[in-house]
Amino acid sequence: MSDTVPAAAPGTPEPSGPSRETGGDEPPAGRKRRRGGWIAGGIGAALVLAAGGYTAACALTPLPEPSVAAADQAAWDESVAAAADEAAAAAQAAVDAQAGPAAIGWQDSDDVWANDDTPRPIASISKLATVLIGLERAPLEAGADGPVHVWSEADAARQGAYIAQDGVAFPIPVGTEVTTRQMLTLALLPSANDFAAAFAAATIGTDAEFSAAVAEWAGRNGLESLSLAEPTGMDEANVASAADVVRLGKLALANPAIAELVSTPSAELPWGIGVVENTNPLLTQLPGVVGLKTGRSSVAGYNLVTAQEADADGRPVVKLTAVLGRDSGAERARDSSALLAAMDAAARQLPLVHPQELVGTVATVDGQRIELVARGSAATVLLPGEGAGREVTLDAVGAGPEGQPAGTIAVSSPTGDSEVPVVTAAAIVEPDLWWRLTHPAAVFGWS
Known part of the structure; x- marks a missing residue:
């Protein structure tokens, strides 16, 4: 019995089986490519899901309320004091x-x-x-x-x-x-x-x-x-x-x-x-x-x-x-x-509230600064020895058109008490989605 392996006849397919060169353990090339596609697809899907979640979170997370700040009333207080001093001086001058x-x-x-x-x-x-x-x-x-x-x-x-x-x-x-x-x-x-x-x-x-x-x-x-x-x-x-x-x-x-x-x-x-x-x-x-x-x-x-x-x-x-x-x-x-x-x-004519007087500002999370102004005016006449007062009350405001209510100015004087409305001097615009997506720290309060 001969140990010689007969040669394959011409045109006969080579028998399948383990290859000496590969050691017989490597899977077919087609199967390797299918597994890599699954991984890439999974990662892509995860990225899409993550992006969608981030977008949804940015879009749905309530933004911080705009901050409201009152203007300094020092100038107004000084004007009232000056008018009172002038009236008293005129009265004293009359008797002197x-x-x-x-x-x-x-x-x-x-x-x-x-x-x-x-x-x-x-x-x-x-x-x-x-x-x-x-x-x-x-x-x-x-x-x-x-x-x-x-x-x-x-x-x-x-x-x-x-x-x-x-x-x-x-x-x-x-x-x-x-x-x-x-x-x-x-x-x-x-x-x-x-x-x-x-x-x-x-x-x-x-x-x-x-x-x-x-x-x-x-x-x-x-x-x-x-x-x-x-x-x-x-x-x-x-x-x-x-x-x-x-x-x-x-x-x-x-x-x-x-x-x-x-x-x-x-x-x-x-x-x-x-x-x-x-x-x-x-x-x-x-x-x-x-x-x-x-x-x-x-x-x-x-x-x-x-x-x-x-x-x-x-x-x-x-x-x-x-x-x-x-x-x-x-x-x-x-x-x-x-x-x-x-x-x-x-007697002294004294303006208590000027038309469109600046009484405060609104600062939004995206950097808008909107003036709060008086809608109307008020005045009085002071006699010597008299004074006047006012109190500015500002309310929270959000996105909305120009002229939305933002508080009141309550004035008190010898000629009567009154209130002047405070309104926004411009529209307050809600930040768009792109701003939300590109400012996560502001949106999620990280800063």
């Missing part, structure tokens, strides 16, 4: 220009400006305090007659004493019935001492009781310099500073019954008295004057407290002046008129 004791104030303002704080005799201006204190105890409505007072022997005796001292008096018989309104008309218009004293005796009591009541009332109302020994002003011990005379005038104007009477140029009384004239010359000679009261004595000189309605840059106001110790009735009238005119320069 007077040679004699003087004071000014406004009915709606607590402050009073004066060039002299010395308590001085005020003469018949005392009657304003007398009537105010008496009406606290026996109130009288404007236009009403009030309770009836029967003229007594004591009233008649005081009346005779005033006549003997050359005081203002209108004698009437004992037993005459006098209404409260008639007594006050005579006390305040022609400055009758007898009727002022009768009203004080009926409502307050003796001169000692009256003086004590004035001290209590003055302390309660902040009139530290006011001191009255009796109700008419005939006693030179009845004193007050010019500033407290203005404050007294404010209190008188705040009482409707007194305000009505002191603004009356004349009145007709019975019992043979006839027509009596208001002693305030400015009441009929200067437009807008609504009272108040004169006072005169040999020691006090010529005194006058005056009130005038006026327009301060569109704001209705009531101005008050007091002059003490003038040498004549004409001088007190001139000085009072000059003070009233000088007070007009003290």
